[in-house]
Amino acid sequence: MKTIILRYSILITLLFATLYENSIGGFEYHGFIYCKSPTFCTHEQGHALDTRLGNPSQSDAFNTAVIDYANHALLNNNRNAIVDTIIAFPGVTLPMSNNGFATLVQGGWGGFSELYATIYQMVDGDIESIPDELQRFYEVRSW
Ligand SMILES: [Zn+2]
Numbered sequence: 001m002k003t004i005i006l007r008y009s010i011l012i013t014l015l016f017a018t019l020y021e022n023s024i025g026g027f028e029y030h031g032f033i034y035c036k037s038p039t040f041c042t043h044e045q046g047h048a049l050d051t052r053l054g055n056p057s058q059s060d061a062f063n064t065a066v067i068d069y070a071n072h073a074l075l076n077n078n079r080n081a082i083v084d085t086i087i088a089f090p091g092v093t094l095p096m097s098n099n100g101f102a103t104l105v106q107g108g109w110g111g112f113s114e115l116y117a118t119i120y121q122m123v124d125g126d127i128e129s130i131p132d133e134l135q136r137f138y139e140v141r142s143w
Contacts, residue, residue: 028117039121046120049138050113056137057116066092066115069133082119082131089115 026035028047035041050057070086073079090097092115096108103109120138123129127138 042125043117043121045125046117047113049120050116053138053140055113057113059137062116062134062137063112065133065137066112069131072133082122082134085118085122086115089118091115 025037025040026033026044028034028044028051031048031051033041033044033048035044056062066086070083073083074087087093089110091108091110092112094110096103096110099109116137119130119134120127127135130138
């Protein structure tokens with residue numbers, strides 16, 4: 001019986017890993033990272049950082065800081081790649097995107113946790129390159 005349960009567990013894990021790989025290229029779960037390219041790995045490291053810091057991406061402070069940052073940048077005609085990402089991000093300013101597996105388990109891809117990891121990915125993990133207004137959310141005990 002144990003052998004059968006173990007075999008099914010492995011099979012189901014492989015199935016889920018394959019679905020994840022085909023739809024998003026990686027995943028992070030409580031600090032465990034699976035990724036298939038350096039870019040996806042950096043993105044998943046962003047999720048791991050978010051987890052390690054206590055999920056600042058889910059705080060009202062981060063959500064407000066993101067929207068304020070983008071609004072101020074637009075008002076001051078000071079756009080950059082991060083501003084452009086925020087203003088067109090699924091689950092932040094647009095509906096969640098329809099992404100196979102993510103849609104199945106969480107209703108779509110996007111939202112502030114994905115934005116957090118995407119910003120980390122965009123600066124290639126170099127927190128110093130994150131705009132000052134958002135940088136503190138990527139640092140230990142500063143948000
Ligand atoms: Zn992600």
